[in-house]
Amino acid sequence: MSSMNPKREYAISPRRSEDFPEWYQQVIAAADLAENSEVRGCMIIKPWGYALWERIQKELDLRIKKTGHKNVYFPLFIPLEYLQKEAEHVEGFAKECAVVTHHRLEKGVDGKLHPASPLTEPLVIRPTSETIIGAAFSRWIQSYRDLPLLINQWANVVRWEMRPRLFLRTTEFLWQEGHTVHASPEEARQEALSIVNLYEEFMRGYLALPVIVGEKPESERFPGADNTYTLEAMVQDRKAVQVGTSHFLGQNFSKANNIRFLDKEGKMQFAWTSSWGVSTRLIGTLIMAHGDDNGLVLPPTVSPLQVVILPLVKKEEDKTKILDFAQRLAGEIEKIDFAGEKLRVEVDKREMGGGVKSWEWIKKGVPLRVEIGPQEISSRLLTVKRRDKELKEREQFTFEGFLERLPALLADIQKGIYARAENFLHDNSRFIDSKEEFYAFFSSQEQGKETTGGFAYTYWDGSRETEEKLKEDLKITIRCIPFKQDKEDKGGICPFSGNPSQQRVVFAKAY
């Protein structure tokens, strides 16, 4: 814990600038998003946090279905032997697999329960589902007519986590995983890339989250993939968060699982596959990217509520009038279209002080608060407060004027949140061509603490040694080889090895 704020100017203590990781935990607590359970590394997602996940699910599911993918559900359990079929894959996941070894509990002589009925073959809880889905693909696919096969599932997965952090890194997490099979490598790669586009549009448009997209270097690839494409966001301590990945799996999993098809020429071929996913980690990224010293700040599209109405009843005789007015306003707001849906609004009727209630919604990040007291009713002017502005700022509207302006107001907030994140990303990205500047960028001190730097765009010669050395020295990794390259850039010199390099890659510290 760091310094308290005696004047309580800010709802969250510590502030972001004081202790970012602790600020993050405190925002989650203040917005009542989630908490740790007694099962190490596993979180409890509370109503406001789960509502965020439902918003993400709904929108992303729509986009995934629109592009021809169908939802399915595969078993939680993977037979141990399945996992072993793809050598790199099992290598990558073996260290973090939860293993089921028994299917019954029995009372022991100590009066306590103990595992009983051992399984002949242990079962692994899915860390990802390529192997079990691959086994089904090999049964389902006979000929090119069965291709492409495009499926997706929403599921929980488990990867044993030694240093868990709410939403960003938990032993159990929720995600969607897409799995597709194709008749040619070009098509499978195109699928993996088109999903990166889908994710990027979703993140920029719906989560107001600018991302850098590109390819992972070999060292950071998904175990078993030929290529891993990634989306990297920058959060407010200037670290990177990998928010989504999409993999071209080549024929690795089709060979491991015997996914073959008769091609148009009548020849048996191994198919080409892809897989891709995003998870509840997106919620952690939203918090870290947009939150401020008063808590969560939500883009209107993803916010479970866009408007909250706070009736301020001071005298009992005003109560009915005020509540009726609030309800009528909510009724009108619910009829308004925004971003393809009806607006979501709530009247907070709880009998508590207006200040307490107001702070609650500030901390939860709701875009607009409308306070309604006797004055608002007599003047017929609404007082509206925006979460993205200074707390003291307010705007006044007539009832009709507000309803008319509402979609534009929310669109403006959405735009503003995106622009702020985009500017932050831009301001904290550097083209760096010398080793000295690079080391200074990632290791200089700021207020007695090591800075996190930002995103460094630097030439790299492709050597693993350089990666290892920089990881050891600066705790940084190559986040990606970005797709967007300056066309004028004809390559340069890797400042670490002195070797020629074709392109700049993005280095950063990461969650």
Added chain:
Amino acid sequence: MSSMNPKREYAISPRRSEDFPEWYQQVIAAADLAENSEVRGCMIIKPWGYALWERIQKELDLRIKKTGHKNVYFPLFIPLEYLQKEAEHVEGFAKECAVVTHHRLEKGVDGKLHPASPLTEPLVIRPTSETIIGAAFSRWIQSYRDLPLLINQWANVVRWEMRPRLFLRTTEFLWQEGHTVHASPEEARQEALSIVNLYEEFMRGYLALPVIVGEKPESERFPGADNTYTLEAMVQDRKAVQVGTSHFLGQNFSKANNIRFLDKEGKMQFAWTSSWGVSTRLIGTLIMAHGDDNGLVLPPTVSPLQVVILPLVKKEEDKTKILDFAQRLAGEIEKIDFAGEKLRVEVDKREMGGGVKSWEWIKKGVPLRVEIGPQEISSRLLTVKRRDKELKEREQFTFEGFLERLPALLADIQKGIYARAENFLHDNSRFIDSKEEFYAFFSSQEQGKETTGGFAYTYWDGSRETEEKLKEDLKITIRCIPFKQDKEDKGGICPFSGNPSQQRVVFAKAY
């Protein structure tokens, strides 16, 4: 497998009357709903099956939220000690718990992977979440102001299953589980009962599934409940399926988990809780209740598609005209409201024989099929086939007439499917007052096979011995003590013991 049908009059072999359990498996295969995985007892839910689950989820979720419940997500893992807190509860579930004992895999001397890094305390995969949610409730609840607390989660659960059957009884299944906490026993019981009403309306209205609602006898209660309320459907082999349960848990779990609150008088009290759930078992019930010898028959509300349009292209030169017409029709259908949503329609453009395509949608149970060939375009009359009628039957409509009639047509199908199931339930329910008639009802032979009887409404004196004896003799159980009792009925004599009995209970064979 039973007799083949040489004339292929029916799509499913065997027919229901020949071998109902095998018919059920064949319908699932023919409609491509699900299949067994190689993990014993765990199924793969395929796109059409999962789409059904999504329809169920969407509608039920809406109703659960409307009644003030909020969604959350709790961990998959339950510490072993949690499970032991409620004695009856652990007794009930110990025999079917999957246990995680290790969190890593390591290569052994045999070159194969083996479980490594044993856990200090094993983790149980949730068979249901009362205990882990109860632990959180005890942290969250301090005073009566925190009550009622109403939450729900959509999750996978695992109960090790010795005799699995797709959808009806699987080791892993998907469900929703509601968990609520209240300040009085009356309120908690009322919650459990109001959820039974919610389920009943959903099943009758949305799934076209008539159900008998009532209370379970003590022997069939949820482990740890004071009362278990149940909804029992009858499927076409006249067996019962328990399709949903709701439990008044008294103070059993609040005492086990220390869920206490300061009441209005400032006294510390243990709270009263309830829990309730429905699962993917609903899909199995839908199949068995409504399916026929040609496959699935879906009520329009729950069907992923309500109309399928089949372009019949015989000459290449007609193709564009026919496809355009089909697309235009689909566009108009999608604008129509039905049961609070827009209609769901698909144009099946695949280049296959019309017969093959048509049979596919018949087996999948889509309510309406519209065939469009050159004749339909020149006559401007649409040929419409209803899944709930004889296969040969068809109706003709003008383009505009069809669009206008569509909602009424679908409502009529929905009503018809419900009425058929309701009549079946009625026709196979008997008031039985003698032991001889009772035994004959459940054990007489029909075409060389034992009949399954139906629902017997019979007086029961409440003795466990009678239950045991009848279970042994006839493989039947008391499905429920129905809420709806004849008011004129002043009680009678239990035909098995000769003791007086206050009311009739429902006996049946069950899945």
